Amino acid sequence: MIAQENAAPVSTAATGEEYNFAYLDEQTKRMVRRAVLKAVAIPGYQVPFAGREMPMPYGWGTGGIQLSASILGPDDVFKVIDQGADDTTNAVSIRKFFERVADVETTERTSEATVIQTRHRIPEEPLTEEQIMVYQVPIPEPLRWMEARETETRKMHALEEYGVMHVKLYEDIARHGRIATNYMYPVMVNGRYVMSPSPIPKFDNPKLDRSPALHLLGAGREKRIYAVPPYTDVKSLDFEDHPFEVETWDECCGLCGSETSYLDEVILDDAGGRMFVCSDTDYCSRRRESGHLGPMAAREDLDELKGDRPAQEGGHNG
Amino acid sequence: MAESVKPLFSVQGLTKYYGDMIGCRDVSFDLWPGEVMGIVGESGSGKSTLLNCISAQLEPSEGTVSYESGQFGNIDVHRSEEPIRRKLRRTEWGIVHQNPRDGLRLGVSAGANIGERLMSIGARHYGNIRRNALEWLGEVEIDASRIDHLPKTFSGGMQQRLQIACNLVTEPRLVFMDEPTGGLDVSVQARLLDLLRNLVSRLGLSVIIVTHDLAVARLLAHRLMVMRRGEVVETGLTDQVLDDPQHEYTQLLVSSILQV
Numbered sequence: 371m372i373a374q375e376n377a378a379p380v381s382t383a384a385t386g387e388e389y390n391f392a393y394l395d396e397q398t399k400r401m402v403r404r405a406v407l408k409a410v411a412i413p414g415y416q417v418p419f420a421g422r423e424m425p426m427p428y429g430w431g432t433g434g435i436q437l438s439a440s441i442l443g444p445d446d447v448f449k450v451i452d453q454g455a456d457d458t459t460n461a462v463s464i465r466k467f468f469e470r471v472a473d474v475e476t477t478e479r480t481s482e483a484t485v486i487q488t489r490h491r492i493p494e495e496p497l498t499e500e501q502i503m504v505y506q507v508p509i510p511e512p513l514r515w516m517e518a519r520e521t522e523t524r525k526m527h528a529l530e531e532y533g534v535m536h537v538k539l540y541e542d543i544a545r546h547g548r549i550a551t552n553y554m555y556p557v558m559v560n561g562r563y564v565m566s567p568s569p570i571p572k573f574d575n576p577k578l579d580r581s582p583a584l585h586l587l588g589a590g591r592e593k594r595i596y597a598v599p600p601y602t603d604v605k606s607l608d609f610e611d612h613p614f615e616v617e618t619w620d621e622c623c624g625l626c627g628s629e630t631s632y633l634d635e636v637i638l639d640d641a642g643g644r645m646f647v648c649s650d651t652d653y654c655s656r657r658r659e660s661g662h663l664g665p666m667a668a669r670e671d672l673d674e675l676k677g678d679r680p681a682q683e684g685g686h687n688g
Numbered sequence: 689m690a691e692s693v694k695p696l697f698s699v700q701g702l703t704k705y706y707g708d709m710i711g712c713r714d715v716s717f718d719l720w721p722g723e724v725m726g727i728v729g730e731s732g733s734g735k736s737t738l739l740n741c742i743s744a745q746l747e748p749s750e751g752t753v754s755y756e757s758g759q760f761g762n763i764d765v766h767r768s769e770e771p772i773r774r775k776l777r778r779t780e781w782g783i784v785h786q787n788p789r790d791g792l793r794l795g796v797s798a799g800a801n802i803g804e805r806l807m808s809i810g811a812r813h814y815g816n817i818r819r820n821a822l823e824w825l826g827e828v829e830i831d832a833s834r835i836d837h838l839p840k841t842f843s844g845g846m847q848q849r850l851q852i853a854c855n856l857v858t859e860p861r862l863v864f865m866d867e868p869t870g871g872l873d874v875s876v877q878a879r880l881l882d883l884l885r886n887l888v889s890r891l892g893l894s895v896i897i898v899t900h901d902l903a904v905a906r907l908l909a910h911r912l913m914v915m916r917r918g919e920v921v922e923t924g925l926t927d928q929v930l931d932d933p934q935h936e937y938t939q940l941l942v943s944s945i946l947q948v
């Protein structure tokens with residue numbers, strides 16, 4: 371994916387702007403790539419990097435954007451998802467940013483993309499060896515909730531003292547009768563480092579295990595990069611008598627009828643009407659195109675959800 | 689004590705300076721398996737400094753501390769690798785802090801606190817961890833119904849008993865206690881002492897206990913070490929030291945006990 375082997379700047383004329391290709395200067399990209407190489411060499415280990423100020427606030431995906439900027443080449447096809455959707459504000463603005471400063475082709479189709487930046491989801495469609503996932507991570511340290519001191523958490527990682535992660539899971543079971551952690555569910559990477567897989571739902575944790583794609587995780591505020599290289603073991607922490615389980619739903623997707631994808635609940639009116647739809651909008655629309663229809667697919671008042679046409683004035687309030 | 693038995697814990701010439709201030713100076717003693725050693729002295733006499741040094745929480749200026757470990761053999765505590773020291777601290781050793789809040793996780797339930805040491809050495813079965821926690825709550829006389837409550841909802845005496853349970857759950861061989869009854873009212877203190885005495889004799893623990901309270905020392909300790917201004921002024925069997933004090937400072941200390 372890193373197309374420019376020599377660090378020679380790509381002509382700024384290509385972007386029609388006074389910015390360097392993909393916004394960051396070449397020295398910064400080299401620094402980030404070095405951190406990425408180290409992260410890939412030590413799966414799950416948090417590598418510090420000299421995070422730069424980006425033209426957007428922390429919390430809007432600055433870590434992921436710096437990673438994307440450093441690995442994007444002119445031939446890449448870029449996809450951005452936020453909450454599983456391609457058309458949410460954050461996804462649209464990040465996609466526009468790279469269209470403008472890197473002039474890369476963008477797409478909403480998972481299968482066409484070579485670099486996919488994401489906040490909350492891993493696409494339902496299986497990833498390939500040709501793809502890189504880039505995650506925007508708010509809190510990279512999985513031990514943070516149990517141990518506030520950074521000096522101590524580093525030592526705990528170094529010495530593999532991970533007992534406290536299970537204290538958190540114990541507490542979940544004691545309070546809720548089951549492991550109630552649903553996102554940022556801690557995983558053991560390559561049998562060595564405990565890692566926080568960003569705020570993806572635990573539904574997506576199994577997709578990380580022995581995934582053919584490269585997964586890069588970047589935290590802008592905390593200035594850490596970590597990675598899951600292709601075909602790496604990723605095991606979700608659990609107890610012998612309370613094994614790891616993913617979320618399940620009683621219903622299928624109202625639009626495409628999928629029973630295997632991660633569903634979002636949508637409130638339809640103020641009289642208890644609701645439906646479940648795929649959180650991965652690309653997956654859902656591909657399924658509908660190929661003829662899979664859910665129980666609510668025919669309802670015209672839900673067109674906005676389908677992404678077919680903009681909502682009419684007055685919306686669909688019943 | 690049989691001649692063939694080696695001391696469990698041996699301190700030689702231990703000295704700790706804080707800048708040019710003396711924390712403690714030239715302290716040497718041996719602790720034998722199953723023995724309870726009391727360190728008494730007035731406030732500021734270097735008791736806690738000594739305890740922190742020998743329990744590897746503080747680096748001494750001079751001197752050595754050696755420990756006969758079940759897992760690692762005979763080790764020089766301060767020259768061993770940090771992972772070994774940390775491993776000792778959560779397996780073979782227990783440290784009971786004066787303030788239970790220093791030794792507990794206040795944000796998680798009592799059961800999780802007791803389970804933490806078990807999980808840190810690899811326990812991964814929720815049911816077993818919970819059973820163990822319940823057992824130990826019973827052992828330290830905390831009602832089983834409190835297992836899911838946060839320690840901050842516990843009284844001071846209960847927190848202290850919980851801290852003791854947290855330390856004993858992995859069956860340590862050596863427990864360091866810093867004023868375990870400090871800040872508790874006398875009736876709670878008496879029950880805690882009773883509990884400690886039973887546990888110590890039943891589990892065959894070796895204990896080093898720091899206290900300024902001679903009554904605590906008399907109840908628990910087999911042997912006493914009296915400290916003043918960072919130095920040991922007198923050592924001996926507890927009854928001997930308390931009933932027939934030789935050093936003038938010990939005499940002062942013993943005569944200062946309030947009679948009711």
